Amino acid sequence: MINVTDNIEAKKVDTLLLNEYNYTEDVLIQNAAHSLFNEIDKTVNKYIVAVGPGNNGADGLALAILLHSINKDVKIICKKNMSIYHKIALKIGIPSIEHVQSCDILIDALFGFGFSGPVQGYYKELIDEINEKKDYKIISIDLNTAHINSDCVLMLSTYKQTLLNSSIPKKVLKIGVNEKIYECVSNKYIVDEEYIGSIKKEKNEFCNKSDFGRVKIYAKKGAALLASRASVKSGSGYTYLISDDETRKANLSFNPECINSDTTKYDVICLGPNNGVDFDYASIIYTNLDKKMVIDADALTYISNNLEILDSLTEDCVLTPHPLEFSRISGYDLNEILEKPFEKLEEFGKKYKGTIILKGKNNIIYDGHKFYIVNIGNSKMANAGMGDLLSGMIASYLAQGYKTRDAVIYATYQQAKIGRYLSEKKDTINPTDILSLINNK
Numbered sequence: 087m088i089n090v091t092d093n094i095e096a097k098k099v100d101t102l103l104l105n106e107y108n109y110t111e112d113v114l115i116q117n118a119a120h121s122l123f124n125e126i127d128k129t130v131n132k133y134i135v136a137v138g139p140g141n142n143g144a145d146g147l148a149l150a151i152l153l154h155s156i157n158k159d160v161k162i163i164c165k166k167n168m169s170i171y172h173k174i175a176l177k178i179g180i181p182s183i184e185h186v187q188s189c190d191i192l193i194d195a196l197f198g199f200g201f202s203g204p205v206q207g208y209y210k211e212l213i214d215e216i217n218e219k220k221d222y223k224i225i226s227i228d229l230n231t232a233h234i235n236s237d238c239v240l241m242l243s244t245y246k247q248t249l250l251n252s253s254i255p256k257k258v259l260k261i262g263v264n265e266k267i268y269e270c271v272s273n274k275y276i277v278d279e280e281y282i283g284s285i286k287k288e289k290n291e292f293c294n295k296s297d298f299g300r301v302k303i304y305a306k307k308g309a310a311l312l313a314s315r316a317s318v319k320s321g322s323g324y325t326y327l328i329s330d331d332e333t334r335k336a337n338l339s340f341n342p343e344c345i346n347s348d349t350t351k352y353d354v355i356c357l358g359p360n361n362g363v364d365f366d367y368a369s370i371i372y373t374n375l376d377k378k379m380v381i382d383a384d385a386l387t388y389i390s391n392n393l394e395i396l397d398s399l400t401e402d403c404v405l406t407p408h409p410l411e412f413s414r415i416s417g418y419d420l421n422e423i424l425e426k427p428f429e430k431l432e433e434f435g436k437k438y439k440g441t442i443i444l445k446g447k448n449n450i451i452y453d454g455h456k457f458y459i460v461n462i463g464n465s466k467m468a469n470a471g472m473g474d475l476l477s478g479m480i481a482s483y484l485a486q487g488y489k490t491r492d493a494v495i496y497a498t499y500q501q502a503k504i505g506r507y508l509s510e511k512k513d514t515i516n517p518t519d520i521l522s523l524i525n526n527k
């Protein structure tokens with residue numbers, strides 16, 4: 087998985103690599119430049135590198151030197167940079183220009199994580215000029231310098247936290263440092279295919295349906311159909327729906343594999359999708375504390391009026407709020423949650439047991455120790471019922487024996503991955519579209 091760092095953590099990584107592991111700035115800059123060089127489009131000819139005063143600028147200069155080595159038409163705009171790469175660039179004849187000219191790619195190597203706003207004077211004027219003249223593609227190194235209209239950001243070594251809220255295309259490039267080294271600095275990770283592959287459970291040839299657990303869902307209306315169908319399709323051995331007559335009747339034709347009656351034998355309960363807020367969730371929760379539990383939607387609203395329930399939750403409980411539901415159960419201000427989701431989840435997670443997922447573009451999963459971010463979904467998925475579907479999927483993977491945290495990660499990733507696949511074909515992605523593709527190879 088890829089570590090996520092805010093600016094303070096990125097600086098700590100820098101210090102750690104230099105002081106504890108004996109890397110030098112030059113080794114890191116060289117590694118960064120080679121990774122950038124490998125990634126950058128070399129089918130075009132004209133490049134301009136806008137160079138800032140620090141190491142972000144040095145990365146840009148080292149890249150310019152590599153582009154020059156393969157005879158590309160590369161120029162630099164550099165008012166000041168004390169690194170050796172500036173001297174080399176000038177010595178080998180890379181032209182230094184003062185104003186932006188026509189080119190194919192402009193590389194923004196002005197500022198990285200060492201920047202602290204606002205930008206004024208010379209750099210402000212240069213940035214305005216870069217944005218104004220734009221007949222080129224702008225590629226930013228590590229972070230897009232304030233207000234630059236970047237087309238792509240190539241992050242170095244870690245995912246930069248501020249870019250979680252940006253829709254600019256981006257990629258993390260390795261710079262020859264083992265990711266485990268970052269673990270003592272950051273506990274935030276972007277979930278990737280590699281991690282999903284490592285937690286995926288394969289089915290034993292001699293298995294039986296009872297090996298894949300029993301899910302009992304308390305839900306009503308369309309939400310009940312979505313959650314229970316998602317549980318069935320994600321592979322739980324048995325799914326039971328506890329609901330009203332009308333819903334069960336509809337479920338019979340929509341979801342024939344689901345069992346429309348109660349059971350005393352089950353491993354997981356999923357509480358809440360459109361189940362009403364006047365239901366007695368407290369007694370179900372208190373009598374099932376030995377089971378795994380997914381608490382969603384109306385059950386979360388009920389808890390916000392019965393907060394003492396939070397104290398009894400176990401490590402095997404999953405809360406699945408969207409930001410407003412999280413605000414209701416935590417008492418935190420909604421804007422504060424949106425601005426500082428990690429801090430707020432940590433504050434909440436230190437008080438109560440279990441795993442929580444804060445849903446949205448960035449699904450942030452916190453298990454009391456680490457944050458796992460699933461950010462491959464898209465806004466076409468923002469419509470009612472998506473959360474109900476997710477609850478059913480999480481319950482299903484819990485029943486199949488996934489660790490609590492991993493069940494949430496696996497379900498969220500599968501849902502978002504289908505959403506990503508469908509986004510190429512559709513403008514709106516409904517939960518039923520996702521349902522039809524759950525478990526497809």
Ligand SMILES: NC(=O)C1=CN([C@@H]2O[C@H](COP(=O)(O)OP(=O)(O)OC[C@H]3O[C@@H](n4cnc5c(N)ncnc54)[C@H](OP(=O)(O)O)[C@@H]3O)[C@@H](O)[C@H]2O)[C@@H](O)CC1
Nearest residue numbers: 100114115139140141142197198199200201202203204228
């Ligand atoms: N460790 C790693 O993982 C690796 C990191 N690497 C690279 O290093 C980058 C970080 O480098 P960095 O620390 O030198 O900071 P950087 O972003 O170049 O800016 C600092 C300069 O900007 C100046 N400045 C700041 N704000 C300003 C303002 N508002 N207006 C005007 N000036 C302002 C500031 O001035 P000062 O505050 O010192 O007066 C200083 O001169 C990182 O993003 C990545 O690209 C790679 O090389 C390889 C491995």
Ligand SMILES: Nc1ncnc2c1ncn2[C@@H]1O[C@H](COP(=O)(O)OP(=O)(O)O)[C@@H](O)[C@H]1O
Nearest residue numbers: 408445446447463464465468470471472473474
């Ligand atoms: N902008 C977005 N980008 C990606 N995924 C989104 C976005 N908005 C919502 N989602 C997904 O949709 C679901 C929203 O859940 P929720 O708000 O509880 O929906 P509902 O209550 O209608 O079931 C989550 O799984 C989330 O991942």
